[in-house]
Amino acid sequence: MNVFAEDPRFSGIRPFEKKILLSSPTMHGDEQQWVDEAIRTNWVSTVGENINAVERQIAARIGVKYGVALSCGTAALHLATRLAGEKLYGQARPHQGTLQGRRVFCSDMTFSASVNPVAYEDGEAVFIDTEPGTWNMSPEALAKAFERYPDVRLIVAAHLYGTPGAMEEIRTIADEHGALIVEDAAESLGAKYRLNGRWAETGTLGDYNCISFNGNKIITGSAGGMFVTNRLEDANKVRKWSTQSREAAPWYQHEEIGYNYRMSNIIAGIVRGQLPYLDEHIAQKKAIYERYKAGLSDLPVKMNPFDAEKSQPNFWLSCMSIDEDAMAPQVRGEQDYRYKSASGKSSPQEILDVLAAFNAEGRPIWKPMHLQPLYRNNAFITASGTGCLAGSGSDVGADIFRRGLCLPSENKMTPEEQEIIIQLIHRCFE
Numbered sequence: 204m205n206v207f208a209e210d211p212r213f214s215g216i217r218p219f220e221k222k223i224l225l226s227s228p229t230m231h232g233d234e235q236q237w238v239d240e241a242i243r244t245n246w247v248s249t250v251g252e253n254i255n256a257v258e259r260q261i262a263a264r265i266g267v268k269y270g271v272a273l274s275c276g277t278a279a280l281h282l283a284t285r286l287a288g289e290k291l292y293g294q295a296r297p298h299q300g301t302l303q304g305r306r307v308f309c310s311d312m313t314f315s316a317s318v319n320p321v322a323y324e325d326g327e328a329v330f331i332d333t334e335p336g337t338w339n340m341s342p343e344a345l346a347k348a349f350e351r352y353p354d355v356r357l358i359v360a361a362h363l364y365g366t367p368g369a370m371e372e373i374r375t376i377a378d379e380h381g382a383l384i385v386e387d388a389a390e391s392l393g394a395k396y397r398l399n400g401r402w403a404e405t406g407t408l409g410d411y412n413c414i415s416f417n418g419n420k421i422i423t424g425s426a427g428g429m430f431v432t433n434r435l436e437d438a439n440k441v442r443k444w445s446t447q448s449r450e451a452a453p454w455y456q457h458e459e460i461g462y463n464y465r466m467s468n469i470i471a472g473i474v475r476g477q478l479p480y481l482d483e484h485i486a487q488k489k490a491i492y493e494r495y496k497a498g499l500s501d502l503p504v505k506m507n508p509f510d511a512e513k514s515q516p517n518f519w520l521s522c523m524s525i526d527e528d529a530m531a532p533q534v535r536g537e538q539d540y541r542y543k544s545a546s547g548k549s550s551p552q553e554i555l556d557v558l559a560a561f562n563a564e565g566r567p568i569w570k571p572m573h574l575q576p577l578y579r580n581n582a583f584i585t586a587s588g589t590g591c592l593a594g595s596g597s598d599v600g601a602d603i604f605r606r607g608l609c610l611p612s613e614n615k616m617t618p619e620e621q622e623i624i625i626q627l628i629h630r631c632f633e
């Protein structure tokens with residue numbers, strides 16, 4: 204039953220006939236051509252011209268020498284993390300990850316796939332709190348973390364929702380401590396960041412860089428990911444590991460652990476067809492962000508922020524957060540929630556329920572890693588240098604999770620449909 208149908212706040216608004224999604228694939232026709240070509244020529248495998256083309260084209264687009272096409276962004280992150288582990292600490296012993304007994308500083312407000320590879324490699328993630336200005340890793344908290352754990356040599360930094368993090372500051376701190384950076388640009392393909400006065404694309408800012416072509420990303424292969432680098436030896440190593448670590452012998456010969464992480468030539472055909480539309484998708488997502496910003500400007504809410512001087516996001520997801528004094532009561536358990544309506548106020552869960560009732564898909568902000576049951580015992584460092592109890596006030600990530608939500612950011616949504624979503628949000632605050 205739609206409880207909001209009877210609610211006078213929403214009178215006159217009808218549910219969307221076709222669901223407005225958070226972010227879904229947008230096909231253009233070229234994808235079919237490259238998939239058909241692969242099938243016609245029988246390159247239905249993890250080798251083929253689509254893979255070669257996608258590796259060349261992505262590398263050229265973001266400005267690196269080499270791309271290694273993989274089955275998903277998570278695979279790219281795993282091999283990037285493993286490569287960093289090997290570089291720092293040497294080749295792992297049998298049955299041990301490369302990060303055995305080592306701490307790694309990780310973005311806290313990110314998707315779990317950024318940080319799980321640290322655990323795959325037997326390392327221990329230490330979560331670094333978020334800065335309010337970009338919703339990404341706080342350089343201040345990172346500096347504090349090095350005070351507490353000076354022996355750490357690896358940082359995993361993500362660009363949430365397509366907004367670049369403060370990579371110049373993070374790089375400076377990393378260099379001071381001789382640390383390497385794994386860059387998770389899964390959500391931010393096409394976003395730019397001004398590093399030392401020059402614009403660079405995300406995916407070029409770490410020592411080991413990863414992107415994703417997951418179905419919800421700015422361009423997609425239905426799945427897929429890529430490791431991107433300027434170092435030939437790293438590209439070769441990742442290519443070898445991703446194809447079961449076969450040595451150059453006539454038979455299956457193995458000196459290292461391998462993985463079956465290579466991209467399929469069919470998937471690569473879809474990515475190849477999507478690539479010419481990356482800038483078009485970014486422009487559509489930017490227009491969505493700007494329409495929300497204008498349409499919500501009279502409400503006690505803020506859009507997800509970015510550093511306008513130093514970054515050009517790809518605007519993959521538009522998000523908002525509710526000002527503290529306009530927050531209606533809301534509590535969340537591990538898997539459930541409760542809220543109350545209040546005059547002139549609202550809460551993320553109320554807005555998400557209203558959107559769902561009218562057939563539109565939003566989502567809570569990615570729940571920070573230090574609040575996840577899986578990682579709750581890991582250390583968490585805030586800008587004041589303390590690990591702290593969730594929600595105690597100085598925990599920026601918990602605060603954004605509590606007051607924020609992801610808005611429908613579908614690039615096929617029309618301005619008229621978006622206007623209805625903006626209206627629904629207004630009515631929540633009546």
Ligand SMILES: Cc1ncc(COP(=O)(O)O)c(C=O)c1O
Binds near residue numbers: 275390
């Ligand atoms: C920040 C982030 N990192 C990593 C991933 C993993 O990428 P994939 O789904 O391609 O494995 C995703 C999304 O799925 C992501 O949003």
